[in-house]
Amino acid sequence: DTGVSQDPRHKITKRGQNVTFRCDPISEHNRLYWYRQTLGQGPEFLTYFQNEAQLEKSRLLSDRFSAERPKGSFSTLEIQRTEQGDSAMYLCASSLTIGFSNYEQYFGPGTRLTVT
Amino acid sequence: DQQVKQNSPSLSVQEGRISILNCDYTNSMFDYFLWYKKYPAEGPTFLISISSIKDKNEDGRFTVFLNKSAKHLSLHIVPSQPGDSAVYFCAASGGGSQGNLIFGKGTKLSVKP
Numbered sequence: 001d002t003g004v005s006q007d008p009r010h011k012i013t014k015r016g017q018n019v020t021f022r023c024d025p026i027s028e029h030n031r032l033y034w035y036r037q038t039l040g041q042g043p044e045f046l047t048y049f050q051n052e053a054q055l056e057k058s059r060l061l062s063d064r065f066s067a068e069r070p071k072g073s074f075s076t077l078e079i080q081r082t083e084q085g086d087s088a089m090y091l092c093a094s095s096l097t098i099g100f101s102n103y104e105q106y107f108g109p110g111t112r113l114t115v116t
Numbered sequence: 117d118q119q120v121k122q123n124s125p126s127l128s129v130q131e132g133r134i135s136i137l138n139c140d141y142t143n144s145m146f147d148y149f150l151w152y153k154k155y156p157a158e159g160p161t162f163l164i165s166i167s168s169i170k171d172k173n174e175d176g177r178f179t180v181f182l183n184k185s186a187k188h189l190s191l192h193i194v195p196s197q198p199g200d201s202a203v204y205f206c207a208a209s210g211g212g213s214q215g216n217l218i219f220g221k222g223t224k225l226s227v228k229p
Contacts, residue, residue, distance in 0.1 A: 105150075105217060
């Protein structure tokens, strides 16, 4: 198993364009999370999926953001009409979580988004 | 309002000595705590965790201590090595949300040879 992978690693886009990021979790993990990290801050939660169901969304996730996990495997995060404030590192994580037990989350390398 | 606080932005330690990184939290409903290490341009790497039913967990050179009454946890690294130089994040989960981790802002550890 190669761990959590994310693509692309870097994305530069102009303000107003749409971007889409992909995350492939660890294969047996049922939960997939998206976080955003800006300079000097810790990762901030955006949303998470259990299998294909999106169970929680942060208030940070504005209407311009949408995430999917159509078959319970990989996930995509789309940002429409990007703004300069969207510039950040977007991190994906996965975990194997059973019931309400807590398990560690494993992170991918992140996608660095720069909006010019 | 920050629910997980790491009040020391940086820490410098001599190789071979103990590194102690601290973390405070405000939500008494948190029931699981984790430490992650992050190198530049990489995602956070899981180090060690502790459940609220314990007060100590060890894994090799890393030990996490939890003081629930003080809402405080700490990560001890003994002995510290230059390769430990990174940003360390404290995170917590529970408190009404089963899904996400709440992170502190991180402490940059520098271990000098």
